[in-house]
Amino acid sequence: MTTAHPLSQALTLPNGATLPNRIAKAAMSEALGSVDNRVTERLATLYRTWAAGEAGLLITGNVMVDRRHLGEPGNVVLEDRRDLHKLRAWAEAACSGGGQVWMQLNHPGKQSPRMLNRDPVAPSAVPFRKDLRGMFATPRALRDEEIRDIVQRFARSAAVAEAAGFQGVQIHGAHGYLVSQFLSPHHNQRNDAWGGDAERRRAFVEAIYHAIREATSPSFCVGIKLNSADFQRGGFTEAESLAVISRLAELGIDLVEISGGSYESPAMANGGKVKASTRAREAYFLSFAETVRQTVSVPLMVTGGFRSSEGMNQAIASGATDLVGLARPLVLEPDLPQRLLAGESVTSLVKPVKTGIRKVDEMALMEVSWYTRQLARMGRGKPPRTQDRGLWSLLEVLAVMAGQGARSRLRAG
Known part of the structure; x- marks a missing residue:
């Protein structure tokens, strides 16, 4: 390795922790928890494989903080220390390549499917758009x-x-989950301490940040995944996102990962619907990162x-981002x-996975299900496939989700 390559440079975070290079595995929901949402050995197997790749930072998929509110079957829920030995095995496997591992923490809010949760919660009782109401119930407003x-x-x-040995956590504040819902004027129509204007809408994420800092040591890293915007009419805007980032930077956050979209507007998965200028630079949210960089100096990660290696190195060399976040490329x-x-000069093998069913492909459901299957293979110690039949994958994953959802409801009842 040589520092002639920007990706190989170390990065020191605000709390003094150092990442050995500028490559990060971004969070992907592994869905490898047990039927009762506990840690399994498959997670250690999967992360040992990624650790061998030597990325400077591995961020886990969304670990839920409340077993009553799941985002999907197979989520790991972390409410207590009963699985501490399995968590330690997971963390040790993920650190075996010399990088750090952070746990992404999440609450789905209204983005909890009907098959798992008939009583979802949100800042306000705002339903999903009509075509998604069959999958998601209207939430009730949190007290x-x-x-x-x-x-x-x-x-x-x-x-x-x-x-358990994780060196940090990432608050999931993007993709339409609960923290993102509190930040959005579309989802948060409260008029109390938790909503009513932009400052009060961000009170929830600030409270979470302060509570985590109080519960952990100064050397423990705290980051956030945040939407640049949620791309919904009347929703969270880039100006509001910049204000949130500025505030969290003042509070001392260690890393901000920039993403965008939600289940209703999945910008994070619509790789084919981007401007030519964005496609040339590869990263969807790099322009917004440059805007952030002009305002604050907080470490940034763009996913x-x-x-391509050229696109990644250029993004670091330009100063627009400090970390390159990779997800699907590291599955393949x-x-x-x-x-x-x-x-090496390399280009990822990632390409769109399609079913041929327009509505399914527009929701990006096929993409998610296909990659979930590959994570399951890796969790069993098998290599991922690089090509597969899209429609068959969709049908298989839907069958698995339905079965797991039924078992989860039975256990909850």
């Missing part, structure tokens, strides 16, 4: 005491993660769209970071 309980759940989960090629750090 003040429930909001405060969720804040403490994030802090408790972070403390357990630290005890989504990176495919877990060793890709090694090759990038060695200075």
Whole structure:
């Protein structure tokens, strides 16, 4: 390795922690938890494979802070220390390549499917758009005491993660989940301490950040995944996102990962619907990162769209981002970071996976289900496939989800 390649340079975070290089595995929901949402050995197997690729930072998929509210079957839920030994095995496997591992913490809010949750919650009782109401029930508005309980759940989960050997956590504040819902004027129509204007809408994420800091040591890293915008009429805008980032930077956050979209407007998965100028630079949210960089100096991570070594190195060299976030490329090629750090000229094998069913493909459901299947293979110690039949994958994943959802409801009942 040589520092002639920007990706191979170390990065020191505000709390003093150092990442050995500028490549990060971004969060993907592994769906490898047990039927009762506990840690399994498959997670250690999967992350040991990624660790061998030598990325500087591995961020787990969304670990839920409340077992009553799941985003999907197979989520891991972390409410207490009963699985501490399995969590330690997961963290040790993920750190075996010399990088750090952070746990992404999440609450789905209204984005909890009917098959898992008939009583979803949100800042306000705002339903999904009509074509998604069959999949998601209309949420009820959270009470003040429930909001405060969720804040403490994030802090408790972070403390357990630290005890297990994870070096940090990432608050999931993007993609339409609960933190993102609180930030959005479309989803948050409250008029109390938790909503009513932009400052009060961000009170929830600030409370979570403060609670995590109080529950963990100064050397423990705290980051956030945040939408640049949610791309909905009347929703969270780039100006509001910049204000949130500026505030969190003032509070001392260690890393901000920039993404965008939600289930209703999945910008994070619509790789084919981007401007030519964006496609040329590869990363979907790099322009917004440059805007952020002009305002604050907080370390930034941009995820989504990176495919070539040239595009990744240029993004770091330009100063627009400090970390390159890779997700799907590391499913198909877990060793890709090694090759990038060695200075090879490479291009990812990622390409769209389609069913031929327009509505399914527009929702990006096929993309998610296909990659979920590959994570399951890797969790069993098998290599990922690089090509597959899209429609068959969709049908298989839907069958698995329906079965897991039914079992989860039975256990919850």
